[in-house]
Amino acid sequence: MNTLSATTAFLDEAADLLGPRGLTTDPERMDAWLTDWRGRYTGRALAMASPASTDEVAALVKLCARHRVPIVPQGGNSGMAGGATPDETGTALLLSLRRMDAIRSLSPESGQVVAEAGVILQHLHDAAEDAGMRFPLTLGGKGSATIGGLVATNAGGTQVLRHGTMRGQVLGLEAVLADGSVFNGLVPLKKDNRGFDLKQLLIGSEGTLGIVTAACLRLLPAPIGRVTAWIGLDGIVEARTLLRHVERDMGEALEGFEVVPAHCLDSVLAHLPDARSPLAGRHKWNALIECVSAGADSAALRERFETSLAAALEAGMFEDAVIAANERQAEDFWLLRDSISAAERAIGPAMQHDISVPVERMPEFILAASPAIEATFHGTRAVAFGHLGDGNVHFHVLAPPGSVRGEWEESAGKDVSARVYDLVCEWGGSISAEHGIGQMKVPELARLHDPVALSMMRSVKLALDPLGLLNPGKLVIASPAACA
């Protein structure tokens, strides 16, 4: 669509379809949504559409297909990889799902909730809690992240160890496809072998294969007991030994196993005014472990956990430990963990990498990659923290002291990232464990991913979006179909 008159015709039709609340071209109303929340990507858009129903989304996508208008779907605009920001050409329509924020149904009996794409994660948590249930996925952006975005990016968080990523929570899915047809897979069937798992294909496809409009999600009974411990260890290998030990003893009760190196804890303690270290001494590594029991009392859980930790201490797996005396103290432990990114950012420029390797190889990866990076890039410091139990850490490389923020990231920082991703691939890992590819990692994915997998993705993308209108430039770049 190139001419002004064609654009006007499209916008007129879209305005007729969506009404005044459903479409805007006002720069002031659009502005906040054209830059990602971390301020890394800024784009332009023809207009911002805010449909109120699946039918409206479907009609709008049909209209876009007819006019060849690219579509950038957006939820809470809290993604980490620029996946919801349009490019700079201004030819795309920004499609906000935020108005579709109804919880269509919630059944504690069947443990199911049907939420529209625009439902904010925190609202879902609240609704579940009101019904005596819980939704077992949470993350830092829960106040803005929407269900649609969480599904489209297969979001993770701190409870993946036990409950899996978003992929594991979705029982049914509704999505609008590139031709405006509606994939209606909302009714949850525990067993269904009618061919390809199209639901799983759509989850994590970052809006490039379809636009998620609603999801049926699983709910669990609210946990009754939670026991949280902060552990001081001499090394990351010991942390893995402790993980295996606690897994064996606590089984399904183990929900979180996060690791924090001394450098990160120091940074947080310097950054947060009232923060205190949970342990008296300083340890090379720390582990934050959480166990949860549904349906049992927390005294029994605590006793079991204490017994397990006592045996681990006896076996020399760690140096010191404290179990949170109450909910308040448990929250304080988690606050330390959740403040690492902000604290490290406050120190100076850094490159952050959301990477995974097979769980059992993670300690060796950290022990090999950190000194390798620091040796190659003089003055840098590599710190790794996060979800040891998932084989997923945030691997941050801090710039040499005195580096200029904004400059270092664009120069030496890029070389650092390329080297980190090379190492990750050498270890059989993933250059995006949680955050997705978006626009940020498209070149690195093309450079480093298995060519066979890339080719499959391009074929599937072309097959389901032959005009290339769904979130173009994100995740996988496919040339238009040869026979189009």
Next chain:
Amino acid sequence: MNTLSATTAFLDEAADLLGPRGLTTDPERMDAWLTDWRGRYTGRALAMASPASTDEVAALVKLCARHRVPIVPQGGNSGMAGGATPDETGTALLLSLRRMDAIRSLSPESGQVVAEAGVILQHLHDAAEDAGMRFPLTLGGKGSATIGGLVATNAGGTQVLRHGTMRGQVLGLEAVLADGSVFNGLVPLKKDNRGFDLKQLLIGSEGTLGIVTAACLRLLPAPIGRVTAWIGLDGIVEARTLLRHVERDMGEALEGFEVVPAHCLDSVLAHLPDARSPLAGRHKWNALIECVSAGADSAALRERFETSLAAALEAGMFEDAVIAANERQAEDFWLLRDSISAAERAIGPAMQHDISVPVERMPEFILAASPAIEATFHGTRAVAFGHLGDGNVHFHVLAPPGSVRGEWEESAGKDVSARVYDLVCEWGGSISAEHGIGQMKVPELARLHDPVALSMMRSVKLALDPLGLLNPGKLVIASPAACA
């Protein structure tokens, strides 16, 4: 490939590639594999290839692509829907994976095993047991079913309630694609957001998108305690109430919840010479419940289960119950359950339907569908048994007494099945919960499935197998690409 000389050229090249053990055209050696094990489908094949490695499979598929030879992959030939039987034209190559039967690695520490496609399920169970672990999926055909076939059909079984279908067991996958390239996704990453979940796309695709050559599967610690109960109930609604009650009390320990109507138990008791009813009285419905504990002793599990059942009895949820006194008795209970199909078949002709509806609707579905079928088809009897906890029952319709075996199934039986499937779709269910589509249900899938989902499947099939050489005629029929 039409001419005799072209066929000869292909077979010569294939023989060079695979060697004498790897290729045969001997009718006697091929014969057993050209008819499915239930004897419903018989086909012909150009030859039977038995490659010994992934490289050989890849080279063979490349050769087939060059010569346009269709490929029918086959594991243990124990599928339920004719998915591994070639058609009658004799133009396809039967590709047996049975020679690829190595367990490449097994690690109790990481709870992972890498098994080639031809590994028989029972052998995997044995290998896991030898290492103090278990593979949490089992089914009747475990003595012949192979890992490749189980992955390709997303097999289920009796422990899906707790552990999920094959889809939930696969941590990594290796497969040969239509062009002979190898999808290498064997290294298991707990978190990986590098785009579409190609592994899940291949699982359950019945060999139409790629040929599974190996899988990395999860292992669990061997269970220490198991407690099995046989329950007599007044109705199927009561069975659901009991299911919810036991789920609440036993949580993750609940592994099996099967239902058996009186008619099925009667048939089994008449069919098995030494079988005895677990309970003194006759009940309209029976439930077989199994709880398993890993890492705890079975006395505590039994006590918890007994307490839960006592409360359920108090609340009037069932009429009578017996807990197996030992392993032997537990096995006897399961033998009753596992003998239903054979016992019902012995009575006379019947149409069997592997169907699911949402778990919470299953009792109402059975109460509505059974009399509806019996009223429409005079003299028939509808019985439903199986995995209530998964919303998946085997819905059998027995022919009117005196019906001739082989004739009834081909005439009135077909109308019965069409009506059963209509009802299932009206209830939002699936016409194939476990067994897949194969060649058996292709017409019903085309008739009853969501046209949007069907269209997506056809597009994906064409994209990944543009020449239509992978298991043609199965699952989804896609016309050749318009631009081929």
